Amino acid sequence: MIKVLLAEDVHMIRGALAALLNLEPDIEVVAEVAAGDEILPAALRTRPDVAVIDIDLPRKDGLAAAGEIHHRVPACRTLILTSLGKPGTLRRALSASVSGFLLKDAPADELANAVRGVAAGRRVVDGDLAVAAWGGSECPLTNREVEVLRMAADGKDPTDIATSLSLSLGTVRNYLTTSVSKLQGRNRLDAIRIAREAGWL
Known part of the structure; x- marks a missing residue:
């Protein structure tokens, strides 16, 4: 069973994602949080296999929280789920050591498959976004x-x-x-x- 922590600040979206994932026979949502600063404590408490994290969360950026998980709960892999489908966002996600990056408008079955792929140790990235990032410009800022x-x-x-x-x-x-x-x-x-x-x- 793949244990999932779900971080999404919009209650209705979080509930829908949790319901979708819990329908899968091999996936169980073990924690749901609405803010970035709640992610690490929930991960330390529940020890999930995968954290599905919205990039734009109150009180702490989703990528900052993913970085904390990478260092404090290294067995937990992170999958960024976002509506911000821009190449620079993908580069930020990859530099934060996330394992996957999926757009919120992806088909529902792709989420479960992405969770499985990330849990198995693969890097899962939205194909169109990966192509765009390949040719996109680098951030000039440190x-x-x-x-x-x-x-x-x-x-x-x-x-x-x-x-x-x-x-x-x-x-x-x-x-x-x-x-x-x-x-x-x-x-x-x-x-x-x-x-x-x-x-x-």
């Missing part, structure tokens, strides 16, 4: 620049970001200025828009 810009996109001001990341205020401002320049944005909001559209945030 990992730290992406992290700072993502926090700014979440509404944190430079002082909050500096405190959260144990950086000086000047360093945070430099990261934001450099990000705007690298993305050729008019300002910080424009840089956030450009990065989101490319799937880099």
Whole structure:
């Protein structure tokens, strides 16, 4: 039996996904959570084989949570389920050591097959997205620049970001200025828009 942890913040979607997976004779949903910061505690408690994680979750990004699982519960593989079908998003997912990446509009039977594939140790990636990623452009930002810009996109001001990341205020401002320049944005909001559209945030 493949034990699954399901992380999705929209209650109706989470319930539908859990119902679909529980219909499979070899899959059992052992935990359901609605926020990113609930994923690791649930994984430590239930020890699932696969965590199916929405990329855009409140309180903690799904990819950040997947990275935590990779380090703290290495036997649990992660499958990102998202509506953000952009090449940059796939690259972020692969750099976070996730095992699979599936779009939410994929046929229902593909989810169960993706869970089985990931549980068996295979990397499962949506075919169309993989082709797009092959030819897509690389993110020009460093990992730290992406992290700072993502926090700014979440509404944190430079002082909050500096405190959260144990950086000086000047360093945070430099990261934001450099990000705007690298993305050729008019300002910080424009840089956030450009990065989101490319799937880099």
